[in-house]
Amino acid sequence: MELTSPLTTLASISTPDSYHTARDSPSNAAYDTTLSSPIEEPDEEGPRYRDAVQLPHELRSHCQIHMEEQLYSAAIHILSGLLSDGNAVQPPTTILPLHKRNQKQPPVRIPPPSQLALLATLIIHPSFTSRPPDTSNTHAAAHALVYLRGLVNIVGPVNANLRAAFEFHGGGHGGGGSGRTTASTKRTGSKGPQKQNKNRARARARTSLSPSPCSGDSSDGDAAVGGHFARSQLLWRRAADFWAVLGWAFRCAAEYPHRWCHWRLWLGVVVGAMEADWDGRLRRDQASGQTARGNSAAPYPLLRGSLVVGYLGDLRRERKNVLREVMRAVLAFSAGGDVVSDRAVFREVFERETVVGRAKCKRKREGAVVDFEKDQFGDYLDGDESESDEAGSGSPMPRSRSRRKPGRKPKGEADPIFTLTDGTAESVLFRLRIFRLLSAASFYIPDTFVPVDELYEQFTDHVRGLPLPMFRLFVESRPAVLPEYVQVSLLRTIIENLLPRHPDPAAVDPGGGADVSVTVPVMQKCFLPFPANKITVEDNAKLSLALESLMWFIYTQLDVEYSEGLRSAVETGIRAREGRIKRRGPAAGRENASDRAGREVLARSARSLRVLVDVIAATGR
Numbered sequence: 001m002e003l004t005s006p007l008t009t010l011a012s013i014s015t016p017d018s019y020h021t022a023r024d025s026p027s028n029a030a031y032d033t034t035l036s037s038p039i040e041e042p043d044e045e046g047p048r049y050r051d052a053v054q055l056p057h058e059l060r061s062h063c064q065i066h067m068e069e070q071l072y073s074a075a076i077h078i079l080s081g082l083l084s085d086g087n088a089v090q091p092p093t094t095i096l097p098l099h100k101r102n103q104k105q106p107p108v109r110i111p112p113p114s115q116l117a118l119l120a121t122l123i124i125h126p127s128f129t130s131r132p133p134d135t136s137n138t139h140a141a142a143h144a145l146v147y148l149r150g151l152v153n154i155v156g157p158v159n160a161n162l163r164a165a166f167e168f169h170g171g172g173h174g175g176g177g178s179g180r181t182t183a184s185t186k187r188t189g190s191k192g193p194q195k196q197n198k199n200r201a202r203a204r205a206r207t208s209l210s211p212s213p214c215s216g217d218s219s220d221g222d223a224a225v226g227g228h229f230a231r232s233q234l235l236w237r238r239a240a241d242f243w244a245v246l247g248w249a250f251r252c253a254a255e256y257p258h259r260w261c262h263w264r265l266w267l268g269v270v271v272g273a274m275e276a277d278w279d280g281r282l283r284r285d286q287a288s289g290q291t292a293r294g295n296s297a298a299p300y301p302l303l304r305g306s307l308v309v310g311y312l313g314d315l316r317r318e319r320k321n322v323l324r325e326v327m328r329a330v331l332a333f334s335a336g337g338d339v340v341s342d343r344a345v346f347r348e349v350f351e352r353e354t355v356v357g358r359a360k361c362k363r364k365r366e367g368a369v370v371d372f373e374k375d376q377f378g379d380y381l382d383g384d385e386s387e388s389d390e391a392g393s394g395s396p397m398p399r400s401r402s403r404r405k406p407g408r409k410p411k412g413e414a415d416p417i418f419t420l421t422d423g424t425a426e427s428v429l430f431r432l433r434i435f436r437l438l439s440a441a442s443f444y445i446p447d448t449f450v451p452v453d454e455l456y457e458q459f460t461d462h463v464r465g466l467p468l469p470m471f472r473l474f475v476e477s478r479p480a481v482l483p484e485y486v487q488v489s490l491l492r493t494i495i496e497n498l499l500p501r502h503p504d505p506a507a508v509d510p511g512g513g514a515d516v517s518v519t520v521p522v523m524q525k526c527f528l529p530f531p532a533n534k535i536t537v538e539d540n541a542k543l544s545l546a547l548e549s550l551m552w553f554i555y556t557q558l559d560v561e562y563s564e565g566l567r568s569a570v571e572t573g574i575r576a577r578e579g580r581i582k583r584r585g586p587a588a589g590r591e592n593a594s595d596r597a598g599r600e601v602l603a604r605s606a607r608s609l610r611v612l613v614d615v616i617a618a619t620g621r
Contacts, residue, residue, distance in 0.1 A: 049156035051107035055082075060223075063111055067118055068227040072140035076119065080147050082109045083154060108155050114224050116151075116165035119144040121235040123269065126353050129262040148269050157277040163307055166270060168314060169237045239349050241318070242270075242311040243329035246434070247346030253423035254333040256354050260423040267430050274307045278437055281306050282444070300444050308437045309448050323450050323458060326438065330431050331462050334470050336418035418467035418594075428473040432481045435459060439486055460493045464542065468594075468601055471542050475549045477556075484557065488518050491550045498543040500533040502526050518550060520560055528569040531580035537598035540577040544605040547573070551612055562617045570613050574606045 055063065059078070066075035085108070110116075122128050128141040151160050224230070239245045249263040281302040285291055291299055303309065315322045332342050348354060442452045449455070463474050475491060482490070496502075505522045527547060532539040554560060581599075 049159055050105050050154055052110045052155045052159040052161075053107045055109050055111055059109065060112060060115075063115060064223065064225055067115060067225050067230070070227065070229065072119075072122060073136065073143055075115075076140065076143040076147050079111055080143070080150070083147065083150055085109075108159075110151065110155060110160055112223070113161055113165035113167075114230075116148070116160070116162065117167075117234060117236050118225050118230055119148060120166065120266070120269070121233065123148070124235065124262055124266040125233060126259075126350055126355070127233075130258050130353075131355060145265055145269065149272075152269065152273050152276060156280060157273040157307070158280050162273050162277065163305065163310060166273065166307060167236060167310065168239060168241050170240060233350065235349060241314040243315065243325055244346065245349060247329040247332040247342065248349055250329075250332045250334070250424075250427050250431075251342065251346050252354075253427040254339075254421060257421070257423050258356055259354060260426075264423075264426060264430075271430060271433050274437060275433065277307045278303070278440060282440075303441075303445055304448065308441055309445065312441065312449055323454070327458055327462055330434050330438075330459075331466075334424065334427070334431070334466055336467050336470075418469060420467075420469040424470070425473060428470070429478075429481060432474070432478060436482055436486060456489060456493050460490065460497055464494060464497055468538055468541055468598055472545050472601070475542075475546045477549050477553045484553075487553065488550070491546055491553070492518060495527055495543065495546045495550065498532050498539060498546065499527065499530050502530055518554060520554065520558070520566065523547075523551065523554065524566055524569045528566075529572040529576065531573070531576040535580055537581045537595045537602065540581050541598045541602040541605065544574075544577055544602055544609070548605050548608050548612075551609065555612060555616065560616055562613075566616070567613050570609050574609065577602065578606075 054060070059082075063075045063078055066072070066078075085106075111119075122141050122144040125141075127133065128137040132138050132141075152162075157163070235245070239248075246267075249260070249267055252259040252263050282300070285300045285302045290301055298304065312322055312326070315325050328342070328345065332346055333339055438449065438455060439452065441449045442455045446452070463471060466474065475494065477487065503526045505526045508525050509519050509521045527550070532543045534540075560566075581602075
């Protein structure tokens with residue numbers, strides 16, 4: 001029997017193309033996750049990306065000089081003009097002549113990967129976002145964000161070679177956000193100002209001719225952008241890998257909202273590029289027929305060069321437990337309570353990143369002398385030192401003054417109550433989008449990650465242990481984020497892990513009892529009538545929320561016929577879960593705030609299940 005994808009088919013729920021074109025997905029082009037072939041003629045299912053060519057030498061050098069002199073807006077203005085050249089968008093109602101309809105647009109001139117990597121750093125660096133020394137810096141960050149979004153939507157991540165631009169290089173400065181200062185910075189700081197200026201000018205001349213480590217192909221003529229900022233502050237060199245950055249971004253969502261508002265935009269660009277990169281490579285592999293698992297030593301060769309596979313490979317090269325590190329990053333700072341271990345792992349990417357306020361520019365010295373023969377450059381290079389001084393004066397983040405030993409609480413101290421912040425709630429969408437890519441990698445090329453079953457077991461184990469407010473966000477129906485089959489598989493795995501012994505779905509409905517599908521008989525006889533396998537309020541509330549989400553999902557995607565058996569199963573389950581939490585023994589009269597909140601969620605979910613049954617009965621479905 002031919003193996004089908006758990007991401008592309010779902011009996012009567014989804015279509016074979018649902019992985020690429022999930023229903024109810026946003027129509028905004030910034031969220032498009034499909035990509036056409038950069039070589040072959042694009043098909044009708046994906047967007048028609050334009051071909052891309054590297055900038056001519058003169059333009060590339062011109063943009064590089066602007067970036068090295070920190071005239072970022074001027075460089076982006078040039079690149080944006082080239083991106084929009086010949087990209088006139090016709091209104092949907094416009095009827096074009098046949099010869100214009102088939103006319104191919106000219107290729108877009110794009111910068112080399114090293115310049116794209118610098119633009120992606122401007123979006124998030126504190127000197128251009130939360131701590132800008134001047135308003136022009138914030139303008140540069142905004143312009144870079146708009147340009148990169150347009151690049152992904154118009155050219156596509158494959159044509160733009162974002163795999164090379166968004167490649168991490170081992171955390172040479174930050175070490176994954178450790179905030180350490182390199183030895184070269186210390187050596188430079190020990191010399192006089194004139195000597196620093198002279199060495200910096202010579203280094204700039206050398207680096208402008210050296211090949212860029214971001215370039216995947218030396219034939220492109222890519223040259224590393226010089227200047228102090230590009231050498232020491234580039235995000236792709238400061239962080240060890242993508243997962244270190246992801247964990248730190250989620251820490252900002254939980255603890256530093258003034259930084260999360262910028263990390264959210266950065267993640268929107270990078271995660272969107274990862275999705276478009278994956279979908280485009282998958283379409284090309286399927287179109288070329290290189291998908292055979294038994295006849296090919298390495299099926300899906302283009303998928304193996306995708307961004308997400310490259311980020312997984314970074315962990316493997318570091319000899320780390322890939323699944324453990326990925327799960328730690330995807331679910332970082334989502335459980336609340338004791339997050340000491342997460343704080344120890346995910347540290348700031350840039351020095352003094354969480355400091356609030358405007359950076360102070362150095363005051364220009366009066367009577368500055370300009371004499372090139374004596375290597376006296378006046379105040380010309382002083383702007384380069386401001387970032388170095390700021391970085392050098394940075395100190396590690398202050399540690400908590402509490403020194404008590406772990407595992408022991410002061411007398412009378414209760415368990416902390418999880419408080420869901422706006423940033424943490426917003427981060428759930430990014431966590432699910434990353435999980436969607438991981439589940440796709442597990443199915444299509446499991447040798448690069450882990451098998452699908454192992455991924456789902458690990459992920460649902462972590463989700464099941466989350467606080468109730470976070471758990472609810474993970475199990476809510478999200479057809480615009482997760483493909484239908486992924487969502488059903490995730491909910492079924494969570495429900496079966498929360499249930500006690502129950503009838504085997506495969507025995508109840510042989511045609512719909514598989515782990516990757518769901519039917520009304522399976523819901524009615526295997527899931528709905530039962531309480532959780534534990535007596536806690538939280539576990540029974542979580543089970544009710546998961547059942548509610550799966551029931552709403554079935555109602556919106558399948559033709560559900562009303563029956564008294566369905567109503568009876570819902571009522572039996574509601575009574576069973578309420579009765580389960582009443583048998584608490586001697587502690588029955590002592591409920592904390594978490595238990596009271598759990599009872600409210602359980603009662604609200606029970607009402608929603610009853611309303612859903614009433615809707616099914618009223619509509620006659």
